[in-house]
Amino acid sequence: MPAVHLPRRAGRRTNLGLLALLLLATGTGVLAFGVGTPLPARLVTAAHGATGLGLLLLVPWKTVVVRRSRTRTVGRRDPTAAWALAVLVVLTLVTGVAHTVAGQAASLGGVGVLLVHVAVGVGTGALLVVHVAGSRQRPRRTDLSRRAxxxxxxxxxGAVAAWGAVEGGLRLTGAxxxxxxxxxxxxxxxxxxxxxxxTQWFTDTVPDDPGDTLELVAGGRTTRLRAAELDRGDxxxxxxxxTGGWYAEQEWRGVRLDRLLAxxxxxxxxxxxxxGVTGYRRRLPLADAGSLLLATxxxxxxxxxxxxxxxxxxxxxxxxxxxVKWVRRVEVVDAPWWAQPPVPLQ
Known part of the structure; x- marks a missing residue:
């Protein structure tokens, strides 16, 4: 009967749609951490937000799938992992929306809601791998059919339209x-x-004594400079x-790196x-030296x-x-700038 087969087809399509959206949300979320220039950042953030709203659009269909699965008794898997994944997905969406709407005003136990969003998102990704590995669904040709x-x-x-509506609503209400x-x-x-x-990266700490000397290693020689010597009016x-969810525009003063290397x-x-004095480090293209500033x-x-x-x-x-904070050493190297972890691991 059509009434019997429709939910089954809808169930597979819904699960595949949820999987694709969760993978896309994870990818855009990770990418958002590394993109800081306006247009690329806007595109990545918009894709991340639209993906999250796309998950909400599939909730009615997923509800049908869940109801159907509860009526099964033969060959039914332990639903614990599936329910845990559902809870984490909901928490990820709720914390993401809370950060979008309220920003720094939203926190849980003194922890910024965006950090909670990221932590729950990492847990969601890990559990998603476990859930998919145990799933009986396998790829089919029809998954890439024209209709699909x-x-x-x-x-x-629909997801992009929902994102546009939310963004427009936030601006109209002054949120x-x-x-x-x-x-x-x-x-x-x-x-x-x-x-x-x-704030600082979660692997970094504020040093007790950051010192007052910087080493410049370039052109086969090492030059030691005091911080006061770096205030050259640039x-x-x-x-x-x-990446903790806030920004501040400031006027910075010190010396441009290209002048220091001239x-x-x-x-x-x-x-x-x-x-930095804590061992925290980042490697940047030497070609960017003209836009980099050692600020005092x-x-x-x-x-x-x-x-x-x-x-x-x-x-x-x-x-x-x-x-990088509390800079202790600046060294010119032959290695390419991308030969490092995409985010600091030290």
Whole structure:
């Protein structure tokens, strides 16, 4: 009977759609951590948001699948993993929406809701692998049929439309989410370093003694410079966009890296390693030296220890984890800049 077979077909299509959306949400979420320039960041963030709303669009169909599975008794799998995955998906969506709408005003137990969103998302990805591995569904030719692709396109259009409606609603109502940056970050402390959050990568810590000397290794020689020698009047207005969900636009002052390296014998196509006193490091293209600043001041005031004093790297267009704090060593190397983990692991 058609009434019997329709839910079964809908069940497979729904499960495949959910799987595709979860994989896409994971991919765009990871990519969003690394994209800091306006247009690419906006596109990635929009794709991530639309994917999450696409999951909500499939809830009615997934409800039918769940109801049908509860009536089965023969060959039924232990539903624990499936229910746990469902709970994590819901938590991921709820925390993502909370960050979008309320930003820094939303927290759980003093922890920013975006960090909770990321943590739950990682757990969702791990459990998804377990759930899919135990699933009896296997790829079929019909999964890529014209009809299936048209349905996928319809879902994509619906998800994008839902995302546009949410974004428009946030702007019309004046909600904090309507003023967030293309990366999804909310403004905190622009022009006022004291109001800017003190955060660092989760593997890094604020040092007790950051020192006052920087080593410059380039052109076959090592030069030691005191922080005061780096305040040469070079300035840039740049946005520090933290992956913790906030951003601040500040005026930074210090010395441009290309000026510091002027006249030295530098390799073609090389890179520059910037290392902090804690061992935290990032490698950037040497070709970007003209846009990189070793900053000693922010908004006309000396950097505080929490914000990287005595010297921090300012890397416009890159997310906050590239902005190495408490810089101790800058070294020009032959290795390509991409020969490193995409995010810091040390």
């Amino acid at each position: 692709l048209l349905r996928a396109g319809g879902l994509a259009v 904090p989410g309507g003023r967030r940056r293309g990366t999804g970050s909310h403004e905190r402390g622009s022009g006022d370093p004291a109001a800017m959050p003190v 300035g840039v207005t740049a946005v520090l966009d933290c 006249g030295l014998d530098l390799p073609d196509g090389g890179s520059v390693d910037v290392v 001041h922010c908004a006309g005031r000396p950097l505080s220890t929490g914000h990287g004093a005595p010297v921090r790297l300012v890397a416009p267009g890159r997310r906050g984890y590239w902005w």
